[in-house]
Amino acid sequence: DMVELECQRWASKGINIKYEIRDNRNGYKAGALKEGMKRSYVRECDYVAIFDADFQPEPDFLWKTIPFLMHNPDIGLVQARWKF
Structure with missing residues (x-):
């Protein structure tokens, strides 16, 4: 997958980037954002950018x-x- 490869490329440069895929579409975009913000690594970040x-x-x-x-x-x- 092109997006996953691009994220891996940035991660190899030391950029703190995560690539997540959900196996359902519950809540659509809002549900995806809600699930993403529950991840443990989010608490380690001072700032989170969502695009x-x-x-x-x-x-x-x-x-x-x-x-x-x-x-x-x-x-x-x-x-x-x-x-x-």
């Missing part, structure tokens, strides 16, 4: 969003605008 399969962020996306979270501790979520 749709059809979304390709700008290369500096995390460089722009993470500092905003770090400097505003009352904020728990950033949703960024994207373009086609």
Whole structure:
């Protein structure tokens, strides 16, 4: 699978990336997000970035969003605008 191979490529470079597949579609996208956030490794992360399969962020996306979270501790979520 192309996505799995790409995730493995990034992981081999030391990037903390996970590839998950569910065997059911309960709750559809919301169910997938809910299940993903239950994973034990999520608790080890300071931040979690979730992207749709059809979304390709700008290369500096995390460089722009993470500092905003770090400097505003009352904020728990950033949703960024994207373009086609």
